[in-house]
Amino acid sequence: MEKEIYLAAGCFWGAEHFLRQIDGVLSTQVGFANGNTPNPSYEQVYTDTTGYAETVHVRYDPTRVSLLFLLRMYFKAIDPTSLNRQGNDHGTRYRTGIYYTTPHDLPFIRFALDEEATHHSKPLCVEVEPLANFYPAEEYHQNYLINNPDGYCHLPVQLFDYARNNRDLDTAHKTEQYQLLLRQIDALCQGETDTLAIRANTCALLHETFHFWWTGYYRVENNELLLGPFQGPVACMHIPFGAGVCGTAWKEKRTLLVPDVEQFPGHIACSAASRSEIVVPVRVDGTIVAVLDIDSQHLATFDHCDSYWLEQIATR
Numbered sequence: 001m002e003k004e005i006y007l008a009a010g011c012f013w014g015a016e017h018f019l020r021q022i023d024g025v026l027s028t029q030v031g032f033a034n035g036n037t038p039n040p041s042y043e044q045v046y047t048d049t050t051g052y053a054e055t056v057h058v059r060y061d062p063t064r065v066s067l068l069f070l071l072r073m074y075f076k077a078i079d080p081t082s083l084n085r086q087g088n089d090h091g092t093r094y095r096t097g098i099y100y101t102t103p104h105d106l107p108f109i110r111f112a113l114d115e116e117a118t119h120h121s122k123p124l125c126v127e128v129e130p131l132a133n134f135y136p137a138e139e140y141h142q143n144y145l146i147n148n149p150d151g152y153c154h155l156p157v158q159l160f161d162y163a164r165n166n167r168d169l170d171t172a173h174k175t176e177q178y179q180l181l182l183r184q185i186d187a188l189c190q191g192e193t194d195t196l197a198i199r200a201n202t203c204a205l206l207h208e209t210f211h212f213w214w215t216g217y218y219r220v221e222n223n224e225l226l227l228g229p230f231q232g233p234v235a236c237m238h239i240p241f242g243a244g245v246c247g248t249a250w251k252e253k254r255t256l257l258v259p260d261v262e263q264f265p266g267h268i269a270c271s272a273a274s275r276s277e278i279v280v281p282v283r284v285d286g287t288i289v290a291v292l293d294i295d296s297q298h299l300a301t302f303d304h305c306d307s308y309w310l311e312q313i314a315t316r
């Protein structure tokens, strides 16, 4: 599985070198983002009149590294309170920015920014925008510090060791747990054809492994969602099509990650203790027949690592 994010962190030579060290980053490419002239050259961007930010396109595997971890690392490499200046480099081309290609990343970006803001007394001035455009920089800018080990770098070299030596252990651990869980489900349900029995044990295994607040299924029956099986406190029994997180996941035919349930319009609060949620559609021959719904007592418990593995589980 692969996801992407575009990060502007001052001079892209050092920024790319830093980001490519992080475990789970699959590839990096430097270029110019969110400016207003087609096909800009480095010289044009250098005039600081094109609106472009020097940016690193980061492709990563969300089952190895979360967006939250990537952004926490990113904040180690920038001064997020400095406007249009990083190190000795200044100009709008050196602004800091997080440019996303899917609005579904936005809650995670906001979460990371809010967390980072608590470490500063000045307001953050990191730009957060959808990616409007991106043009790869000329070839000699790619992997610049690998090809020019003594080249200019606005970041201290210790930061590169820091990036190499830190792993997103939470995501790595979660992936190991899900892999084990999948093997358990397959072993337990080998030869079993009754979906109710399979789902009941899947809930139990998920709940026992991760100690979630609530783990369960809602089944599509008579054009609504009907409760069961589940583990956890009592829950509402009927959810209409398009209602709440569950009904929306069914309607939109996609997994929904809700880092903060209070921010989800129409969220159905079965329990006041639930703070974040993930809902994964279960399909048979392409038709949604149920949803797998998991609630956590903590904010932002679920990310694309969970959606990847829970989507595998939902095929069982």
Ligand code: SME
Pocket (backbone or CB within 6 Å): 214, 235, 236, 239, 243, 244, 245, 246, 247, 266, 267, 268, 269, 270, 271, 274, 277, 293, 295
């Ligand atoms: N929160 C869900 C309702 C089900 S409970 O979480 C168990 C929703 O908004 O659809």
